[in-house]
Amino acid sequence: MEKLHLDLDGPDxxxxxxxxxxxxxxxxxxxxxxxxxxxxxAGQQIANFTVGDFSSKEFPIPDRLRDGILRALxxxxxxxxxxxxxxxxxxxxxxxxxxxxxxxxxxxxxxxxGGSRPVIYxxxxxxxxxxxxxxxxxxxxxxxxxxHLVGARGVPIETRAADGFLxxxxxxxxxxxxxxxxxxxxxxxxxxxxxxxxxxxxxxxAVVAENRRREKTGEKPLYLLYDQVYWMLTFGAARHETPxxxxxxxxxxxxxxxxxxxAFAATGVRVGWAVGPKAVIAAMRDVLGHVGAWxxxxxxxxxxxxxxxxxxxxxxxxxxxxxxxxxLDALHxxxxxxxxxxxxxxxxxxxxxxxxxxxxxxxxxSNDEVRRYLLDEAGFAMVPFQAFGLEGxxxxxxxxxxxxxxxxxxxxMPRVEAALRKVL
Numbered sequence: 001m002e003k004l005h006l007d008l009d010g011p012d013x014x015x016x017x018x019x020x021x022x023x024x025x026x027x028x029x030x031x032x033x034x035x036x037x038x039x040x041x042a043g044q045q046i047a048n049f050t051v052g053d054f055s056s057k058e059f060p061i062p063d064r065l066r067d068g069i070l071r072a073l074x075x076x077x078x079x080x081x082x083x084x085x086x087x088x089x090x091x092x093x094x095x096x097x098x099x100x101x102x103x104x105x106x107x108x109x110x111x112x113x114g115g116s117r118p119v120i121y122x123x124x125x126x127x128x129x130x131x132x133x134x135x136x137x138x139x140x141x142x143x144x145x146x147x148h149l150v151g152a153r154g155v156p157i158e159t160r161a162a163d164g165f166l167x168x169x170x171x172x173x174x175x176x177x178x179x180x181x182x183x184x185x186x187x188x189x190x191x192x193x194x195x196x197x198x199x200x201x202x203x204x205x206a207v208v209a210e211n212r213r214r215e216k217t218g219e220k221p222l223y224l225l226y227d228q229v230y231w232m233l234t235f236g237a238a239r240h241e242t243p244x245x246x247x248x249x250x251x252x253x254x255x256x257x258x259x260x261x262x263a264f265a266a267t268g269v270r271v272g273w274a275v276g277p278k279a280v281i282a283a284m285r286d287v288l289g290h291v292g293a294w295x296x297x298x299x300x301x302x303x304x305x306x307x308x309x310x311x312x313x314x315x316x317x318x319x320x321x322x323x324x325x326x327x328l329d330a331l332h333x334x335x336x337x338x339x340x341x342x343x344x345x346x347x348x349x350x351x352x353x354x355x356x357x358x359x360x361x362x363x364x365x366s367n368d369e370v371r372r373y374l375l376d377e378a379g380f381a382m383v384p385f386q387a388f389g390l391e392g393x394x395x396x397x398x399x400x401x402x403x404x405x406x407x408x409x410x411x412x413m414p415r416v417e418a419a420l421r422k423v424l
Contacts, residue, residue, distance in 0.1 A: 024148060028387035032371075036381045046379045047404055047412035052189060052354065054402035059265040059323060064312040068302030069269075081297040083289035084281075085112025085273065092304040093258075093273055099310070100232075103244065108278045111285045112300060116229045116259040116272035117142075118293035119284070123255050123274060124150045126283035127223050128180060135175045136183040137167035139190050139388030139396075143183045155179070156389050161396065164193030164348060165357065165385075169202035176210045176222060185227040187234060187352025190388045190398035192328070194234055194352040197241035204247035204254075211253055223280070224254045229272070230353040232263035232317060235325050238351040255280055260303055262354065265320060265402070271295040271303045324354055327401035327409050331356050334413035343420045356399045358382070362423055366393050377422070378415035 014022060033051045040046055060066075084090065090110045097103045113119045120142075128134065130151030136143035138156040147154035155175055159165045166188060176182075184203070186195040195203075203224075210222050224243060231240040244251040259272030272295070274284055288294065295303075306312060328350035335347040335358055344361040360370050367384035374380040382397040390396070401409070 020149065020151070025145065027142075027145075029383050032381070032383055032387070036375075039375070044379060046375070046381050047408045048381045049399040049401065049404065050381050050383050051403065052400045053267050054265040054354075055404070056265075058405055059320065059402060061266045061269065062264055062306060062312060062316040064309055064316075065260075065264060065266060065269070065302050065306045068305045069298050072298035072301040077298045077301050079297060081112070081294050081300055083294070084285045085110070085295070086297060086300040086304065089271075089300045089304040089307075090273075092307040093275075096307040097275070101242065103242070105275050106278070109281050110273055110275050111281050111288065112271065112273045112295050113288050114270040114272070114293045114295045115261060115267075116227070116257050118288055118291075119257050119259070119272050119274045120146060120225070120227065121149065122284035122287040122293070123223075123225050123257070123276075123280070124152070124181070125287045126280050127255075128152050132180040133175070133178050134181045134183060135172060135179045137165075137171075139165055139385040139390040139398075140183070140185055141189045141388060144389050146183075152181075158390065161348070161357075161359070161394075164188070164351070165191040165390075165396075166193055166195050166199070167203075168199060169206050172203060173206055176206060179222055180220065181223050181225055182207070183225040183227070185229075186240065187228075187230040187238075188355075189230070189353060190355055190383070190385060191348065191357045192350060192353045192355035192398075193348060193357070194238040194240060197239060197246065200241040200243055201246035204243035204250040207243070207253055208247055208249045221253055224250065225257065226254050227257040229257055229259050230262050231258070233321060233324065233354065234352040235321070235328070235350050240352070252277055260306075263320070264306070264316065269299050269303075271299050324401060325350065326406050327404060328354075328356050330406055330409040330413075331358070331399060331401070334409075334416075338413075338417055338420065341417075343417065343424070345416075345420060354400055354402045356401070357385075358397050358399055359395045360397065360420070361395050362420075367395060367397070370395060371397070373423075374416060374419055377419040378412065380412055380416050380419075 090107050093110050124146045128150045132152050134147050134152045135155045137159045157171050207224050234240050243254050255276035261267045335345050338345050347358040362370050382399050385396040
């Protein structure tokens with residue numbers, strides 16, 4: 001019988017799509033990463049600082065986690081997990097937070113998911129109605145896209161390099177009365193900066209004050225989505241702070257995002273969790289259950305074992321953070337030397353996460369032109385802050401160090417310097 005060749009698209013393939021799907025924009029970062037891959041396949045030498053991921057060669061996951069996954073699979077841990085997560089992992093997260101963050105949370109306030117992305121989406125779905133206002137700083141990761149997915153009115157708050165591209169309570173204050181959700185991330189993707197404890201205190205106080213007002217009027221509460229997936233990765237004098245340490249009453253309104261993807265280089269293992277008010281967590285659990293966004297059972301079991309092994313965690317973080325800081329420091333040292341030599345570049349010293357913020361001030365060139373120039377001239381790949389919602393041609397870029405070696409960084413810096421000298 002002859003094969004039937006199907007016309008799967010017809011004359012107007014997008015005619016049947018929803019308004020949401022037609023307006024959804026794909027990841028700007030992944031588009032740039034795809035361009036880089038094509039150049040690498042063509043043989044071009046490129047130091048790739050684009051995607052916020054890890055090379056398993058440079059940053060393997062903990063042995064304890066890898067071996068635990070294999071043991072769990074061999075033991076038959078291959079069926080559906082509970083919708084809120086395997087009990088032993090929820091208990092392990094509770095114990096880990098109690099020990100490391102000094103926060104005592106009930107089990108009912110913890111839900112496990114297939115990474116932190118589903119957690120963020122479920123949080124938006126659980127508390128946001130179409131037309132509700134979500135306030136978030138820019139640059140930041142994907143808040144504009146999550147607003148689009150749920151039909152929210154996104155209000156981006158532009159930040160300043162002088163503040164480490166972090167929001168302040170003063171910048172958020174004018175928007176609190178109309179907002180249903182404030183979405184924050186610290187340490188920050190893309191800037192690699194950390195909210196100062198006193199600023200976290202002021203923001204938490206403002207959220208609590210607004211909610212006290214709403215309790216009197218019967219309005220729905222204002223929630224704070226606090227993405228701290230990089231909280232174990234801080235450097236130097238930077239210190240991670242939580243709103244609930246600063247102002248305990250804010251715990252009623254704070255939805256935490258956390259997971260193993262960054263602290264344990266386990267982006268592909270897909271284990272994340274949320275901690276927050278019980279009613280919100282229950283709604284998030286149901287959203288995640290309906291879309292099947294669970295973390296795989298074997299990975300959950302292995303993650304529980306890892307979090308319970310404090311010595312293994314400490315040993316891994318010592319090596320992991322040391323490797324990240326070596327790469328970030330090499331970049332910072334190189335750019336500082338170039339700036340001192342009069343070249344048009346500056347950066348923000350490393351504070352946290354796996355990122356460095358750098359500004360190239362090349363006259364009469366857009367961010368995309370600067371990006372392409374350094375890619376072609378120096379084999380140096382990076383992502384402009386415009387991919388994170390920051391408008392304008394300020395010349396700021398994110399460099400992600402998870403997929404490069406120290407040697408890659410050190411060999412790239414002379415090429416960047418030579419490229420900058422050509423445009424003086």
